[in-house]
Amino acid sequence: MNIYIIIPVFNEENNIQTTLGDLKQYGYTIIVVDDGSKDKTVEIVESMNVKVLKHKVNRGQGAALQTGTTYAVQKGADIIVHFDGDGQFLAQEIKDLIEPIKFENLDITLGSRFLKENKGMPWLKKYIIHPVSRVINTIFTRIKLTDVHCGFRALSKQAAEKIYITQDGMSHGTEIISQIKKYGLKYREVPVTVIYKEFGQGIKGGFNILKELLLGKFV
Amino acid sequence: MLIQILLSIFILFAIIRLIVKFKKTDAKASGSLWLLFWIITVVAVWVPDFLTQVANLVGIGRGADLVLYVSVVVVFYLIFKIYVRLEKIERNITKVVRKDSLKED
Numbered sequence: 001m002n003i004y005i006i007i008p009v010f011n012e013e014n015n016i017q018t019t020l021g022d023l024k025q026y027g028y029t030i031i032v033v034d035d036g037s038k039d040k041t042v043e044i045v046e047s048m049n050v051k052v053l054k055h056k057v058n059r060g061q062g063a064a065l066q067t068g069t070t071y072a073v074q075k076g077a078d079i080i081v082h083f084d085g086d087g088q089f090l091a092q093e094i095k096d097l098i099e100p101i102k103f104e105n106l107d108i109t110l111g112s113r114f115l116k117e118n119k120g121m122p123w124l125k126k127y128i129i130h131p132v133s134r135v136i137n138t139i140f141t142r143i144k145l146t147d148v149h150c151g152f153r154a155l156s157k158q159a160a161e162k163i164y165i166t167q168d169g170m171s172h173g174t175e176i177i178s179q180i181k182k183y184g185l186k187y188r189e190v191p192v193t194v195i196y197k198e199f200g201q202g203i204k205g206g207f208n209i210l211k212e213l214l215l216g217k218f219v
Numbered sequence: 220m221l222i223q224i225l226l227s228i229f230i231l232f233a234i235i236r237l238i239v240k241f242k243k244t245d246a247k248a249s250g251s252l253w254l255l256f257w258i259i260t261v262v263a264v265w266v267p268d269f270l271t272q273v274a275n276l277v278g279i280g281r282g283a284d285l286v287l288y289v290s291v292v293v294v295f296y297l298i299f300k301i302y303v304r305l306e307k308i309e310r311n312i313t314k315v316v317r318k319d320s321l322k323e324d
Contacts, residue, residue, distance in 0.1 A: 033320070053320045063313045067320055074321075168313050218303045219310065 001079065003028045003098060004072035008064030009085035013039040020048050022091040023083070031071060032085070033064040061151070062172030066165040073160050081154045089152045090193050097154035097190050107159040107185035110145065110177075111152030111192035120196040129206060140213055141177040145189060149173035149209075152192050159185050166219075170205060171212040226264045230257050 005028045009016055016032070023030055032045045036058035045052045053067055065082055072080045079098050083089055089111070097109045113121065114130075130148065137148040151173065155163065162183045167175045180187050234257050241250045263270045263282070270282025279285045 054323065055316050055320050057312075057316060059313045059316050063317065067317045070317065071321055166310060168309060215302060215306050218299075219306045 001102065002075075002077045003079045003081065003094075004068075004075070004077040005030045005081045005083050005094065006033065006065060006068030006072060007031070007083050007085045008033045008035055008061050008068065009037060009041050009045075010035040010058060010061075010064075011037045011039045011041060012085045013037075013041050013044055015086045016041055017044055017048070019083075019085050019087050019091075020045065020050055024048075024050075026091055026094065028081070028094070029072075029075075029077070031068050033068040035059060035061070035064040060168035061170060062165045062175070063168040065172060069155070069160050069163075069165075073157065077160070078157050079154055080157070080160045082151055084151050088194050088196075090195075093152075093192050094154070096192070097152065100188055100190070101154055101156050105186070106188055107156050108163075108176075108180060108187045109154045109190045110147070110187060111150045112145070112147035112189040113150055113192060113194045114146040115189060115191035116193060121194070122196065129203060133206060133209075136210060136213075137174050137177065140174050141181055143177050143181050145177065147189065150192065150194065152194075159183075167212055167216055169208065169212050171209040171216070174209070174213055175216070223264050227261060230261050230264070233257055 005023060007016075007019070007030065009032055012019075020030065020032075030050050031053060032050055033053045033055065034042050034045070035055045042052055042054065053071055055064060055067065069080055069082075079101055081094055081097060083091075083094070093111075097111060100106045100109050133148045134145070138144050149170065153176070159180075162185070163176055163179045165172045165175055179185075234254065237250060237253055237257070241247070244250075267282065270285060272282075274280065274282045274285035277285070279288065
């Protein structure tokens with residue numbers, strides 16, 4: 001079975017080596033999508049003999065994920081995993097996401113930080129940002145989930161062919177979920193570990209996502 | 220009086236340009252809207268009470284206020300349209316960048 005791991009990166013020279021080092025032990029096909037990094041990210045990835053797709057200018061995480069996914073489908077991937085380059089996720093948990101697709105015929109699995117005790121999640125995120133985002137997410141997608149915008153997910157080939165990310169920025173998480181609903185894909189949430197290194201999306205980021213989603217309705 | 224004459228010359232010029240453009244392109248709908256706009260403007264320039272009467276009809280005191288309110292609404296609408304247009308351009312840029320990155324392979 002061809003399993004492709006898609007890693008969008010932007011100026012990730014400090015973390016990418018460790019992330020790729022961990023991933024390489026598992027024998028998956030790794031595709032890094034460089035989203036116009038200005039640092040040494042591309043050199044590091046290429047020196048590790050990993051395939052890099054290069055965006056000449058920065059287009060956003062959603063755009064990079066779609067580029068990687070399109071490439072993987074073209075190359076005959078059976079399962080496509082979206083993974084972060086900054087070392088937030090654990091390579092050993094990829095199997096938890098792909099097994100339900102492999103053995104139970106599911107279309108897509110979504111990592112959830114809330115089905116597992118995740119230490120170090122900032123309280124502002126845990127008690128304010130995430131609950132509010134969940135409500136907004138449910139309104140936009142009509143699917144109730146325990147987590148929003150966890151970038152760790154796996155798609156079957158069929159799901160990857162149907163889902164098309166048009167939201168270039170951070171709101172692709174919500175967009176993917178609304179497409180799950182639209183195409184009637186079989187999904188499941190899977191508990192994942194997230195290691196908090198940086199705060200990530202704050203309140204301002206949340207508003208940006210909301211703006212992108214609203215605007216997206218009119219394009 | 221002078222302002223009325225100056226505005227009329229300007230409007231006349233605008234209408235002539237509109238008609239010239241009208242003949243060249245197929246944008247009949249937007250062209251008609253502009254023509255209507257200029258006709259209302261010329262009436263408002265020569266019959267200032269006209270706008271006040273329209274304003275009173277909708278419950279606004281002065282014609283000038285009506286113009287201001289309508290302008291604000293139109294400006295907001297145009298800003299929104301520009302936002303949507305920008306988003307479309309952004310998405311097109313992404314398509315080009317994606318195509319380019321996949322072609323290198």
